[in-house]
Amino acid sequence: MQFRYALVYVCVTFAVLLFLNIYCSGASQRLFYQNKQSSMVEKCQLAAADIATLEVLNTTNVSETVNSMESLRVSRLLVTDYAGVVLYDSHTADSSLGSYALLPEVVQALEGASGYDVFSWEYHDGIMLSRVATPIVSYGTIVGCVYMMEYDAQQGGVIKTLQQNIFAITLVLELAVIVFSILYATVFSKRLRRVLSSMRIIRGGDYSHRVVMGGNDELTFLGDEFNLLTERLQVSENKRAQFVSDASHELKTPLASIKLLTDSILQNDMDQDTTREFVSDIGNEADRLTRMTQKLLSLSRIESQQDGDCEITYMKPTIDRVVRMLTGLTEKNGIDIHVDCKEDCPILILEDDLYQIIFNLVENGIKYNLPGGTLTIRTFRQDDNAILQVADTGMGIPEDALSHVFERFYRVDKARSRSTGGSGLGLAIVKNMVERNQGTIQVESVAEQGSVFTVTFPVFDPEEDSL
DSSP states (O other): OHHHHHHHHHHHHHHHHHHHHHHHHHHHHHHHHHHHHHHHHHHHHHHHHHTTTTOOHHHHHHHHHHOOTTTOOEEEEEEETOOOBBEEOOOOOOOOOSSSSOHHHHHHHSSSSSOOOOHHHHHHHHTTEEEEEEEEETTTTEEEEEEEEEEEHHHHHHHHHHHHHHHHHHHHHHHHHHHHHHHHHHHHHHHHHHHHHHHHHTTTOOTOOOOOSSSSSSSHHHHHHHHHHHHHHHHHHHHHHHHHHHHHHHHHHHHHHHHHHHHHHHHSOOOOOHHHHHHHHHHHHHHHHHHHHHHHHHHHHHHOOOOOOEEEEEEEHHHHHHHHHTHHEEEEEEEHEEEEESOOEEEEHHHHHHHHHHHHHHHHHTSSOTTOOOEEEEEETTTTTHHHHHHHHOOOOOOGGGGGGTTTOOOOOOOHHHHHTSSOHHHHHHHHHHHHTEEEEEEEEEEETTTEEEEEBBBHHHHTOOO
């Protein structure tokens, strides 16, 4: 592929250089043409002006006048009368004296208006041939013509040498372009194949592979972006594998309990009360499985959704609804709930999302609180942010566990979490929902004193946002 592009590039470059070669050659010829025309016309006009002063144009008078002009250095010079009869010819060996000068330049000059100069120029194989004819005008009448012809091999050689040099430079440049294109295509193809080879390795599942490009060009940037993408794929794959492992482990425990309980019922003769107790335990484990699968589905739904629909929502009504829903759990655990909404600010979030965030935080604050403890829910505004805080007076979270509490299936006290029906997914769901709605969540905890979860959302002020 790259060699094909290199070939196209070489052809285009060759065409450009060929055009420049032709243009430069033509430009050099035009330059010599202009210089030669100016020089020849000036000489011819001087000769015509001197001859025009003669009272009578004849061979003797014209010869004397022309011979006195030392500056006239041309290959051949002719002087004719008004009829085109040659009165003077600088060539003695092949003289056309007395005959008609049927030269195109002479005919045009004799037929033209006063002061009309005719110039022609030819160049061929290092030889430059220039011709000029100027009418001899006396008292406004054309009485004759001066014709000059110059055969210049020296300046023609200069033109030929210049053109040869231009051609040589063009050829060298084209060869350099060809070599550079081949080398560039080879190196580019080699580096591109390295990227393609790495893609095939990644496609095979080896996310630890990295491509090393070197350099500082576009392919290097492509390699860097490829490595960043590979790192994200590796992180995602690790999380997926960890999630599958954790989910399998968490689902295995209640299933094993159910299996053990059913085997005990089938293999042992039990009284009705014991059987009822075992069946109740089976129901509890089934309820636990149901809650876990519902939260897994909820977490999957949240992660698959994109930022989109939202509405203006106030936190106070949602907090009151959550507190009413959890009244039975608070009474059962002897928890006293305090709601302190100093300033309820509007935020952009679906009410269902806000409800689930608050419900999970308050439910955790009740379940993991101490009997007779207190749970405080506060809302207030801080600059352009709306703050929601849920503080409990429970046992607190160890410092080394604070950075893991939002991970899936992570539980600080596994024994107590199972006894309360916890799955380790509630805070992971909360974190995903908060971040999906442009918010942040933090936790602070002190051992034996309790924990404080702080959720921050940007305030939505309709009047300011409409400006």
